[in-house]
Amino acid sequence: RRAGEPPLIDSWIPFLGKALEYRADSRKFLEENYRKHGDAFTVHLAGRYITFVMNPLLYPYVIKQDSQLDFHEFSDQISSFAFGYTPLSHCDIPGLEDEIQRGFQLLKGENLDSTLEAVSANLMQVLRQDHLGAGSWRTSNLYEFCDSIMFETIALTMFGKPPGASYRGDIQALREDFHKFDDMFPLLVARVPVRLLGKTKAIRDKFHKYFLPQRMKAWSNGMRFTQTRMELFDGCDSMKDTDKAAHHFAMMWASVANTIPAIFWNLYGVMSDPSAMAAIREEMRDVLGLSEDQVNRPDTDLTLTREQLDKLVCMESTISESLRLSTSSVTLRLATEDTKIQLDERRWFNVRKGDMVAMFPQTLHMDPEVYGDPETYKFDRFVKDGKKKTDFYKGGQKLKYFLLPFGYGSSRCPGQYMATYLMKLLLCVLLLHFDFLVDPGQSTPPLDTSRAGLGTLPPSSDISFRYRLRTRPPH
Numbered sequence: 001r002r003a004g005e006p007p008l009i010d011s012w013i014p015f016l017g018k019a020l021e022y023r024a025d026s027r028k029f030l031e032e033n034y035r036k037h038g039d040a041f042t043v044h045l046a047g048r049y050i051t052f053v054m055n056p057l058l059y060p061y062v063i064k065q066d067s068q069l070d071f072h073e074f075s076d077q078i079s080s081f082a083f084g085y086t087p088l089s090h091c092d093i094p095g096l097e098d099e100i101q102r103g104f105q106l107l108k109g110e111n112l113d114s115t116l117e118a119v120s121a122n123l124m125q126v127l128r129q130d131h132l133g134a135g136s137w138r139t140s141n142l143y144e145f146c147d148s149i150m151f152e153t154i155a156l157t158m159f160g161k162p163p164g165a166s167y168r169g170d171i172q173a174l175r176e177d178f179h180k181f182d183d184m185f186p187l188l189v190a191r192v193p194v195r196l197l198g199k200t201k202a203i204r205d206k207f208h209k210y211f212l213p214q215r216m217k218a219w220s221n222g223m224r225f226t227q228t229r230m231e232l233f234d235g236c237d238s239m240k241d242t243d244k245a246a247h248h249f250a251m252m253w254a255s256v257a258n259t260i261p262a263i264f265w266n267l268y269g270v271m272s273d274p275s276a277m278a279a280i281r282e283e284m285r286d287v288l289g290l291s292e293d294q295v296n297r298p299d300t301d302l303t304l305t306r307e308q309l310d311k312l313v314c315m316e317s318t319i320s321e322s323l324r325l326s327t328s329s330v331t332l333r334l335a336t337e338d339t340k341i342q343l344d345e346r347r348w349f350n351v352r353k354g355d356m357v358a359m360f361p362q363t364l365h366m367d368p369e370v371y372g373d374p375e376t377y378k379f380d381r382f383v384k385d386g387k388k389k390t391d392f393y394k395g396g397q398k399l400k401y402f403l404l405p406f407g408y409g410s411s412r413c414p415g416q417y418m419a420t421y422l423m424k425l426l427l428c429v430l431l432l433h434f435d436f437l438v439d440p441g442q443s444t445p446p447l448d449t450s451r452a453g454l455g456t457l458p459p460s461s462d463i464s465f466r467y468r469l470r471t472r473p474p475h
């Protein structure tokens with residue numbers, strides 16, 4: 001290593017370096033090295049040199065220098081490889097990437113008002129199909145329940161409804177294919193060629209056919225965000241139709257793959273903690289001010305505004321808490337030239353061209369100094385005096401960044417507001433209509449760490465539970 005470079009962690013295994021140890025348990029590996037080597041160190045992982053900045057007190061310095069490092073160019077390489085489109089950098093369509101980024105504005109603020117109405121209507125439609133019939137307790141598995149409801153709700157909201165009577169069967173088949181593809185996603189990100197992954201290529205081709213522009217034009221009530229992307233791609237004469245379709249498939253993946261495990265953990269947390277359930281129900285009653293007529297009416301769509309949902313501070317705390325416990329994302333940046341990164345007022349380190357700088361927020365989320373008793377679910381961790389709690393400390397210093405499930409800077413998730421509203425709406429609708437009981441004798445399933453580094457981790461096994469339509473209270 002050269003002067004000014006952080007300690008290097010390497011092994012005698014050529015090319016792979018520490019990749020096997022890292023893959024086996026990234027959190028343990030990084031935390032051990034944090035203890036041994038301090039705030040920043042470089043790890044050799046499968047031919048790449050990645051400098052991890054571990055101390056969250058240093059995050060603001062690194063985040064401030066975000067523009068010196070690249071995210072979009074290498075994420076374009078990874079996404080195009082996984083979803084099967086021509087990399088944007090090879091497209092030679094001036095301004096396309098900027099226009100795609102600009103389109104993300106439509107996932108924010110008042111642009112989401114009409115989306116919330118659509119989410120409510122679609123959610124109720126999906127629930128009515130399968131779940132809202134009167135009756136006694138029904139048994140189900142929670143992950144399967146969340147997945148079947150939310151995959152369809154998100155697909156309908158984002159892309160609209162294809163014509164034809166076979167839609168329901170089609171969406172179920174699509175969901176199965178989506179999961180088969182998603183199971184292979186960690187390998188695609190590791191650049192294993194798709195032709196070596198069994199049926200994955202055939203499944204991906206099916207999605208490319210599903211999202212072809214001439215088919216999508218016939219779909220009704222898709223989001224303005226998707227319409228705008230379709231118009232943008234339409235205006236790019238040199239873009240192949242399968243490329244356009246692959247971009248829509250990538251967006252479907254982005255909107256579903258993290259959201260469903262997040263929803264599972266959120267529901268599981270609330271359902272298995274009676275005080276969380278009671279606090280949220282009370283907050284809904286106080287904040288939403290729903291009349292008797294709006295409660296327990298499976299035949300009526302519940303329309304809640306952004307302002308109402310924004311006031312659900314306790315519910316938001318349950319969402320933050322479950323994301324804290326289940327998020328495992330690595331934020332990666334590439335040095336496109338030799339770069340000096342400031343760590344704080346006194347310290348800095350050098351990265352060479354082609355090397356990477358990373359943060360691994362799971363260490364922050366599970367740091368006992370920041371979050372007392374970090375392994376325990378505490379539904380109201382993010383509430384203080386009835387407002388959102390934002391003061392968290394390490395070493396006596398207030399942290400600027402204390403929760404990073406949605407990334408930061410140039411890789412910040414553009415769907416984070418929509419994701420939060422989706423989770424709140426689902427909770428509101430489910431708690432208004434159903435009673436829930438987690439079947440006794442089950443312990444919290446561990447996280448499926450095979451997807452570590454890729455976002456919200458699903459549970460490694462499902463949970464069985466019972467639900468029943470709430471009976472309307474007598475007048």
Ligand code: HEM
Nearest residue numbers: 254255258259262329331405406407411413414415418419
């Ligand atoms: C709880 C749910 C979600 C979580 C935890 C989450 C998390 C993330 C994270 C960590 C990233 C950055 C990835 C990286 O650094 O490589 C990201 C990117 C992204 N997310 Fe989300 N996300 C969620 C839901 C959504 C939804 C609902 C949408 C769409 C409506 C969405 C759209 C995207 C897109 C398009 C990107 C890539 C942005 C870019 O390349 O510039 N996400 N998400």
